[in-house]
Amino acid sequence: MNKRIGDEQLGQKITVLSVGPLEKDHAALSRILATATSPVCPDSQWTVLTASSLPAAISAIQTAKPPLVICDTELGTATWRDLWQHIAHLPDAPFLIVASRHADEYLWAEALNLGAYDVLAKPFDPTEAVRSLSQAWLQRACRRHRARPVAEIGRPQAETQVAV
DSSP states (O other), X not given: OOOEETTEETTSEEEEEEESSOHHHHHHHHHHHHSOOOXXXXXXXXXXXXXXXXXXXXXXXXXXXXXXEEEESEETTEEHHHHHHHHTTSTTOOEEEEEETTXXXXXXXXXXXXXXXXXXXXXXXXXXXXXXXXXXXXXXXXXXXXXSOGGGTTSOGGGOOOOO
C-alpha cells in the first residue's frame, strides 16, 4: 500500500533534472540514484533528466516539470543564478540544489540567501547526494500539501478537483 503526502505519492518515480555542461557529472548522478534507497521515500525510483545549457534546462523544466533540479554553478555563459531567475517565480517551482567543485562558504551563503534549497560539492558523495535530494523532495511534498485549500485536505485524491 502506498502512502500519500499531499499530492505526492511514495513509491513513485521522482524526477531530478541535472543541469551542467559535463556529461560525467550527469552520469555520476545517474549512477548514484540508480541504486539509491532514499531514507524518506524508500519505495521510490529516481529518474534523472539532463540539460547541458540554460535554454535546455528551461525547456526541460517547462515540459517535464521536475520537482528537483541540480544545477552546476557554471553553464557556459550563464550561471545557476540565471536559471534561478527563470524558475523562482513559477507557481510550482522546483527546488534548486547548486553543485560545485568549489562549494565554499561564499557559495553556500549566496545560494541559500537567494532561495536555493542546498549546495552539493562535486564530485558527488553518494550518501550526501541521496540525503539532500530526499530531504528536498520531502520538504517540497510537504509544502505542496500545506498549500492545498483547507476544503481539499482529507478529501480522497480521486475527488480533488483542480481548475485548469
